Amino acid sequence: MNTRISASIQGFKAEVFLLLFILLSFSTLAQESVVKASIDSSxxxxxxxxxxxxxxxxxxxxxVVFPEGQTxxxxxxxxxxGADTTKIEDRFxxxxxxxxxxxxxxxxxIPQQKVIIQDRQFQTDSFLVEVANVKVDTSRQKMYPIKPAVKVPEAFSIPTWVWWLIAFLLVLGIVFYLLRRRKKKKEAEPELPPYEQAMLALQQLDNSSLLEDKEVKEYYSQLTFSIRKYLDRKIYDRALESTTSELITYLELRKEAGDLSLKDKSVQDLQLILRRxxxxxxxxxxxxxxxxKSDRKKIEHLIKDVRQVVPEPTEEELMKDEKYRREKLQKRRRNRVIAAVAGVLVVVLVAVVILVNTKGFTYVKDNLLGHPTMELLEGDWIRSEYGTPPVNITTPKVLIRKEVPRNEELQQMLLGSESFAYGSLESNFYTLLITGPVSQKSxxxxxxxxxxxxENLEAQGAKNIIMKEEKFTTLNNAEGIKVFGTFDLENPVTKGPIKKEYxxxxxxENGGFQQIMMVFDEDDEYAEEIxxxxxxxxELKRQAK
Incomplete structure (x- = not known):
């Protein structure tokens, strides 16, 4: 009896130990990290x-440390x-x-990849990948020889000397403006007749304190300027810039010729004062x-003598002088207009250079001279529905119904079709939309x-056609195929090639065939945006059943 009880107790203990071992094993497995690897295509x-x-x-x-580099x-x-993290209960x-x-x-x-988790290393599975060649159907896509290398023009940059020229023109313009302003201010002051102007200058000299301040040099400068200015206006139009000897010689010659009846003493006094x-x-x-002060009185007497011996101008001379002043005034106005135009041109030149530097030469050229596709892009766009099955599309201009030749194979597939177009294949931007129901028998x-x-592009005169394909999905998730690339088209005027993108x-969709073609000049950024x-x-609207 005791033996049975002992055996039962021992069996019970063994079961308890086994259960504890299993629980510990599950706990350890629960803490173990799991690493898996997969590829989406082989x-x-x-x-x-x-x-x-x-x-x-x-x-x-x-x-966790994942593989990095070309492993x-x-x-x-x-x-x-980047690694995406998801939390599942108490694990990540x-x-x-x-x-x-x-x-x-x-x-x-693909070899096994090593993943390090804490201090342990894990190895992923290896995978086999088949890489196949891209098949080229030469019956459909014609082969052409490799084109020669094309020299790419250098990017537009403004030479340094242009900036120096602009700076020089700006400085020149400022100096010219200041000089003109000073001259205009001076010319704006009304000028008195010669005698009154000379007397006023002498009176201003008397009212000055130059002699009291011992400014003899400045005193004589103003004194001699008053007589020279008077002689310049009355007798000798170069009296201001001539030397003392030249002026005295001229007056003596005029006296000898009988044109000027000045007293000898007046000329001698003038010579003495000018030399002093x-x-x-x-x-x-x-x-x-x-x-x-004595010299000042002599100058006043000389001015009065000249006034007596030099007759007042006749009416005819005054008219000639008036005509001369009018011509001079017109010339001054003309010069002012030229200066204003030059200033405006300088400002425009500076503005253009700044715009070219910041926006680029193409932007400035297109905005100043205009560009056909830029005007299309910035114009009012129209959204319309075309044909059956309907195609909804937004275009810069309304597409006009137009008959377009189609290849015989496509014609047999369709029960009938409608075509809508804008522009022509040779224009800056050409759009063609074709839609029609498909024949069930085709x-x-x-x-x-x-x-x-x-073949359709070749039939329209396209050469050197480069064609690529990719899948395309519309706004309402209609799936189709996009064909794009470049080709050459003969210019009808110059007979040279026109580079085109398409x-x-x-x-x-909707039991029909829809095709939308866009052709434009190569490297036309506005057309690419259109x-x-x-x-x-x-958007391909679904027809109600």
Missing amino acids: EIKIGEQITYNIEVETDSTKL FNPMEMVESL KLLKKYKLTQFDSGSYS ADLAKFANSRPDVITA NFKLEKAVDGIY AILNFG SRRMENSV
């Missing part, structure tokens, strides 16, 4: 990308995306993605105050309709 074409995923499940206390050889890592799930590619065909094995003034100005001679396939685009959207806006506005 077959790609040359240049396509696959996504390599590493998924780690661990607790929050563990430090996926022979596959090439294109991009390493981390998802790390890599974009891989290969540019040579063949079978490639020269000595005061250039030799620091300082005549006394009595001599200076076994219509969108890929087959797209294949005919090459984008053609193709759809097979094309993008039109593509993003396409």
Whole structure:
């Protein structure tokens, strides 16, 4: 009996120990980290990308280090995306993605990747990827020889000497403006007749304190200027800039010729005063105050003598003088207009240079001279619905119904179609929209309709056609095929090539076929923007059943 009880107790203990062992094992497994790896595709074409995923499940206390660098050889890592973290109860799930590619065909094995969690290392599985060549259908796509290298023009830059020229012109303009302003201010002051002006100058000299302040040099300068200015206006129009000897010689010659009946003493007094003034100005001679006042009286007598011997101008002379003043005034106005125009041109030049430097030469040229596609882009756009099955699209101009020749294969697929267009293939921007129901007997396939685009472009005169394809989705999730690229078109005037870009959207929705073509000059940024806006506005409305 005791033996049985002992055996039962021992069996019970064994079961308890087993249960505790299982619970501890589950607890340990629950804390273990899990690492998984996967790829989204095992077959790609040359240049396509696959996504390599590493998924780690661990607790929050563990430090996870993912592979970095080119550890996926022979596959090439294109991009390493950030890790996404998801919390599941008390554990965390981390998802790390890599974009891989290969540019040579063949079978490639992605090696195991090492993931470090805390102090432990984990190895992912390896994967086999097949990279296939891109097939080229030479029956559809003609092959052409490699084009020669094209020299790319250097980017526009403003030479340094232009900035120096602008700075020089600005300084020159400011100086010219200040001089003109000073001259105009001086000319604005009304000038008295010669005699009155001379007497006023002498009176102002008397009222000055130059002699009291011992400013003899300045006193004689003003004194001689008054007589020279009077003689300049009455007798000798170069009296102001001539030397003392030249002026005295001229007066004596006029006397000898009988044109001027001045007294000899008057000429001698003038000569003496002018020489005394020269000595005061250039030799620091300082005549006394009595001599200076005496010279001032002699100058006044000389002015009065000249007034007596020089007759007043006749009416005819006054008229000639008036005509001369009018001509001089007109010339002054003309010079003022020229100066104003030059100033405006300088300002415009500076503004243009600043705009070219900040916005670019093309922007300035297009805004000043205009550009056809820029005007289309900035004009009022129209959203309309065209044909059946309907195509809703926004365009810079309304598309006009137009008959367009189509290839025979596409014609057989359609029960009928409508065409709407703007511009022509040779213009800056050309748009063509075709829509129509598909014949049920034609076994219509969108890929087959797209294949005919090459022949259709060739039939319209396109050469050196480069064609690419990609999937396209509209605003309301209608899926189609976008065909785009470049071609050459003969200029009807110069017979030279016109470089064109094109984008053609193709759809097979609502039991019909829809095609939208946009053709424009290569490197026309405004036309490219128009094309993008039109593509993003396409909507294929579903017909009510």
